[in-house]
Amino acid sequence: MLRVENLTVAYGSVQALSDVTLEVSSRGVLHGIIGPNGAGKSTLMDAITGRRKPTKGRVLVDGEDITARPVEWRRRHKGMSRSFQRTSIFPGLTVREQLELVASQLGEPGLDEIVDAFELRPSLDLPADSIAYGDQRRVDIALAMIGKPSLMLLDEPAAGLSTTETISLFEHLVALVRHRGVTALVVEHDVDAVFRFCDEVSALDLGRLLVTGTPAAVRADPHVITAYLGTAA
Numbered sequence: 001m002l003r004v005e006n007l008t009v010a011y012g013s014v015q016a017l018s019d020v021t022l023e024v025s026s027r028g029v030l031h032g033i034i035g036p037n038g039a040g041k042s043t044l045m046d047a048i049t050g051r052r053k054p055t056k057g058r059v060l061v062d063g064e065d066i067t068a069r070p071v072e073w074r075r076r077h078k079g080m081s082r083s084f085q086r087t088s089i090f091p092g093l094t095v096r097e098q099l100e101l102v103a104s105q106l107g108e109p110g111l112d113e114i115v116d117a118f119e120l121r122p123s124l125d126l127p128a129d130s131i132a133y134g135d136q137r138r139v140d141i142a143l144a145m146i147g148k149p150s151l152m153l154l155d156e157p158a159a160g161l162s163t164t165e166t167i168s169l170f171e172h173l174v175a176l177v178r179h180r181g182v183t184a185l186v187v188e189h190d191v192d193a194v195f196r197f198c199d200e201v202s203a204l205d206l207g208r209l210l211v212t213g214t215p216a217a218v219r220a221d222p223h224v225i226t227a228y229l230g231t232a233a
């Protein structure tokens, strides 16, 4: 469903992503992306969603080369949505106004399922920037779920959350991915959560793909162990 071939992105002389090839073959799959700081995870998300043009390589969705297509086209025609590493909540709007604004842009008729899935009903009429940070992160993902995306890219949805909040967020995410047949690519620093909840995992380091595989295979991979021990030292 999603295939990335030899994806390379340079920021001036910094090679943020080098020759990354990976595939997410089926729907309803949660695919985790892990890697130390600066590994190129956000750059990979930017290149897949069209926010950043690759210097080399291709992005294919359902076999179609979309490398030259803009962000909006990808969302409209390929059902590709995204949430950012930092919360993208508008100050001043209530949670409901925020959700309805995006829903009206994308022609989503009903928000009930999303509101309930993320337990947002109690905060619907509160200013979105006044609710607890963990709730704001759930609003971020709810915003990315609007418009029935088929492919979601979430950049550190659990950043800043406690372990308990992270687990709860991943449980919501897995339920939604399964229920709606959505494919989700999730960048996450909490590797325990990734290994527990993701169906498959890709590990990056210094812009290169180290390995893609099952959580057990990736956890045991010597390159992954070295990359993590190297940064912890």
Ligand SMILES: Nc1ncnc2c1ncn2[C@@H]1O[C@H](COP(=O)(O)OP(=O)(O)OP(=O)(O)O)[C@@H](O)[C@H]1O
Residues within 6 Å of the ligand: 011, 014, 015, 016, 035, 036, 037, 038, 039, 040, 041, 042, 043, 044, 085
């Ligand atoms: N706009 C930019 N201009 C120049 N260099 C950049 C830019 N964005 C990222 N980089 C560099 O590219 C590399 C990859 O960055 P990226 O943000 O993709 O990593 P990351 O894996 O998401 O890291 P983190 O875990 O800290 O979010 C890093 O060396 C970073 O400093």
Ligand SMILES: [Mg+2]
Residues within 6 Å of the ligand: 041, 042, 043, 085
């Ligand atoms: Mg990042």
